[in-house]
Amino acid sequence: MFHQVFACLDVQGFYVNNDFYPREFAIVNECKSGAQNIDTRLNIKDMCYEDQLTCRFLTNNFHGLTLRPKDPTDCLNIYEAMQCILKYQQETATEKKPYYGIKNDMLKRILHEFGIPHLCLESIGCPSHKILEQSFNQKLECDWHKNKNLNGCKQYICALRKCNNLWKWIEENSWI
Numbered sequence: 001m002f003h004q005v006f007a008c009l010d011v012q013g014f015y016v017n018n019d020f021y022p023r024e025f026a027i028v029n030e031c032k033s034g035a036q037n038i039d040t041r042l043n044i045k046d047m048c049y050e051d052q053l054t055c056r057f058l059t060n061n062f063h064g065l066t067l068r069p070k071d072p073t074d075c076l077n078i079y080e081a082m083q084c085i086l087k088y089q090q091e092t093a094t095e096k097k098p099y100y101g102i103k104n105d106m107l108k109r110i111l112h113e114f115g116i117p118h119l120c121l122e123s124i125g126c127p128s129h130k131i132l133e134q135s136f137n138q139k140l141e142c143d144w145h146k147n148k149n150l151n152g153c154k155q156y157i158c159a160l161r162k163c164n165n166l167w168k169w170i171e172e173n174s175w176i
């Protein structure tokens with residue numbers, strides 16, 4: 001199954017009203033390694049109190065991303081982001097390697113909705129993100145997270161870093 005993955009894909013964002021709103025996605029394989037901002041178009045004022053708390057927690061303690069990017073010009077909406085992910089799959093995937101490797105239930109739902117072929121890596125034994133992080137200790141981050149984490153006391157999680165760990169795991173196992 002490892003051989004059927006042409007790239008890894010990861011995403012992180014916000015949970016509002018039991019829905020997931022991606023804010024950053026990353027794609028990694030041997031030729032590509034990049035992250036992209038997504039505009040969630042969310043407004044904190046439209047949320048219930050519990051969702052406001054969860055969003056603030058994610059921004060302050062987990063990924064550091066704000067609900068909407070400060071520079072909306074370098075940003076896709078969710079449909080454009082999925083088109084971009086689908087286009088890369090159509091251009092790059094082969095019959096033998098048709099799948100994005102993912103490890104994220106929310107992403108799984110979205111890819112399913114948009115008809116994008118994917119393989120859930122936990123189904124083939126991929127360990128948790130925490131264990132992958134400990135095993136590989138890769139420093140790769142997107143420019144935004146690199147700057148954010150450079151002088152801060154907190155280290156915020158970057159989708160590109162998680163995605164790169166997933167790809168390292170694929171590479172380590174594909175000789176089997």
Ligand SMILES: [Zn+2]
Pocket residue numbers: 024035141142143144145157158159160
């Ligand atoms: Zn990032």
